[in-house]
Amino acid sequence: MIHDPISAARDTLERVWGHADFRGLQASVVAEVLAGRDVLAVLPTGGGKSVCYQIPALIRPGLGLVISPLIALMTDQVEALKQQGVRAARLDSGLSLDERSxxxxxxxxxDLDLLYVSPEGLQSGALLDRLADLPLALIAIDEAHCVSQWGHDFRPDYRTLGRLGQLFPGVPRIAVTATADARTRDDILASLHLDGAAVFVDSFARPNLQLSAVRKESASRAKTDAHVIELVRARKGQSGVVYCGSRDGCERVADALKSAGTNAIAYHAGMAGPERDRRLERFLAEDGAVMVATIAFGMGVDKADVRFVIHADPPGSLEAYWQEIGRAGRDGEPADGITLYGPSDIAWTLRRLEGRPMDEAVKAVQTRKARQLFAMLDGATCRAQAVRRYFGETDADVCGVCDICQDPPALHDATVAAQKALAAVQRLGGRYGRGRIVDHLTGKTKDAQPWETGLSTWGIGKDIAPTGWRDVLDHLMFEGLLVEDPNEGKPLVMLGDPERIRAVYRGETRVEVRRTPPGFDASSRSGNPRTRTRNDRNAAVEALDADVRARFEALRAWRRDRAAEQHVPPYVIFQDKTLLEIAQREPGSLPALADIAGVGQSKIDRYGAGVLKVLAELG
Incomplete structure (x- = not known):
């Protein structure tokens, strides 16, 4: 019996991880699991979700069973735990029969504290039979949003995990995720049969993330690729992730970046497993590497120094957006999240949803979520505030650092223009694309026929430039008032939600459109001319005293060598944040080194002498 479980948990946190105390809701979640009760914890990316089950697994008697959706994610966590001195292992298809045995x-x-398995692996009756003979400390279900059909990454195999409560009665279960709205949380609880579980939902605030969204000038792939290359060049030497919507896009953008001198790595599900693993290892190990990937990459990847995430193609929901953007700045230092978007993107997203075999109710919800994302991207509300309110934080304040906060867009009341555009689409019968509709509104249709010039909407928009009309039409598509039929690559514009259209016609709904910003500057997050200096890690390091900077770079070189020897990512040995503090404080003894956050006893035993030697050699 543990008389003071939280005290024991803090001791374990400091001894193994080198941190003096828990953050946010971690202590409350850990206490609930230590007491043997079920928990659903929704904690932000980088908020230490894994610690919430890893520490109870070390304290409670028995084996901690962790269900994780990806081999790469399991491998990453197991290797990191081994570095901490924790006895951890994984069972997956990448192991030989002898290794599994x-x-x-x-x-x-x-001889194990934690065992990681996949949901597919648990489908095997043989594995469940073997686990039934073992005393389990707890069962952790990582990335629990995968269980929900309302979530952004639904996986049918996760649905079978609901039976674990019956198979292992009395074993506490903890489900953790970084992104789940209220409906998804309810579905997780119901699907996993977590009746009576305590639910902890922390703030989704990520104050170090500087968010921006830039509307694409056109649907041209070449222009989008060029834009991405400029954005990455402006962040030369920084590690980042570029998300593309297709495998071909990944290969194309990665090749273009490599030609431009960037250490770019393509990653997608079309590659063989071993090749993906090799590329992931490269990204984790190499400084300044840029991963160009589809959504097949990223879940749970814990590279701390990712300084930017760029969406060349936007995701399909705010949940997916927040999880993918959240892969930047896990070390707490400033990082950029930049999304390029346009009307062709939402049309592609909706076509993809339409082609998926899913219940109509689920499809309707996913369609609504896609529109909410695009409305945020094209809106004038603080990015971070909009996301946090979406997840239920009604008291979320403005972030002060996103492109909207730094350079509020000029808006104009486009309600009358929207009424004209909607009427024109209705009169033209959904038979034309955007360009023809703009020509109709401005009275510039080439060789216009009498039937068209006789319509009441012919030329009623001559007071607005064609670029302005394109802005209006784009915004109406983002809002679902207009929709595009793909029409075999020649999209036709049609009317959307009838009820909302009627509200616009009656003047009950006001339509506000952002003006096109002048003078695009690829080196800034918003695309507007730069007005302030970025506070990134490179600038912070360059501003250091020369001796501190020399110690920091020497420690990074030493860490890189140790990582290469063990075939592990450098950050699992020490994060940059920890090395920087070591370089600044210059500890001269093991006890002094142990006082630095992120340096636990296992790290002292394994690396303490090496760190002190590096410092001593620099005098």
Whole structure:
């Protein structure tokens, strides 16, 4: 019996991870699991979700069973735990029969603290039978949003995890995720049969993330690729992620970046597993690497120094957006989240949803979520505030650092223009694309026929430039008032939601449109001329005293060598943040080194002498 479980948990946190105390809701979640009760924890990316089940697994008697959706994610966490001195292992398809047998023997003999398995692996009755003979400390379900059909990454195999409560009665279960709105949270609880579970939802605030969205000038792939290259060049030497909507796009953008001198790595599901693993290892190990990937990449990847995430193609929902953007700045230092978007993107997103085999009610919800994302991207509300309110934080304040906060867009009341555009689309019968509609509104249709010039909407928009009309039409598409039929690559514009259209006609709904910003500057997050200096890690390091900077770079070189020897990512040895503090404080003894956050006893035992030697050699 543990008389003071939270005190024991803090001792474990400091001894193993080198942190003096918990953050946010971690302590409350840990206390609930230590007490043997079920929990659903929704904590932000970088908020230490894994610690909430790893520490109870070390304290409670028995083996901690962790269900994780990706081999890369399991591998990353297991290697990081081993660096901390924790006895952890994984069971997945990448292991040989002998390796699997060895892991199971270690579990039976009590030589493991944590065992990671995939949901597919648990489908095997043989594995469940073997686990049934073991005392389990807890069952953790990582990335629990995958269980929900309302979430952005639904995986049918996760639905089977609801039976674990019956198969392992009395074993506390903890489901964790970074992104789940209220409906998704309810679905997680119901699907996993977590009746009576305590629910903890922390703030979704990520104050170090500087968000921006830039509307694409056209649907041209070449122009979008060029834009991405400029954005990455402006962040030369920084590690980042570029998300593309297709495998071909990944290969194309990665090749273009490599030609431009960037250490770019393509990653998508069309590659063989071993090749993906090799590329992931490169990204994790190499400084300044840029991963160009589809959504097949990223879940749970814990590279701390990712300084930017660029969406060359936007995701399909605010949940997916926040999780993918959240892969930047996990070390708490400033990082950029930049999204390029346009009307062709939402049309593609909706076509993809339409082609998926899913219940109509689910499809309707996913369509609404896609429109909410695009409305945020094209809106004039603080980016971070909009996301946090979407997740239920009604008291969320403005962030002060996103493109909207730094350079509020000029808006004009376009309600009358919207009424004209909607009427024109209605009169033209949904038979034309955007360009023809703009020509009709401005009275510039080439060789216009009498039937068209006789319509009441012919030329009623001559007071607005064609670029302004394109802005109006784009905004109406983002809002769902207009929709595009793909028409075999020649999209036709049609009317959307009838009820909302009637509200615009009656003047009950006001339509406000952003003006096109002047003078695009690819080196800024918003695309507007730069007005302030970025506070990124490179600038912070350059501003250091020369001796501190020399120690920091020497420690990074030492860390890189140790990582290469062990075939692990450098950050699992020490994060940059920890190395920078070591360089600044210049500890001269092991006890002094142990006082630095992020340096636990296992790190002292394994690396303490090496760190002190590096410092001593620099005098």
């Amino acid at each position: 060895g892991v199971l023997r270690a579990a039976r003999s009590g």
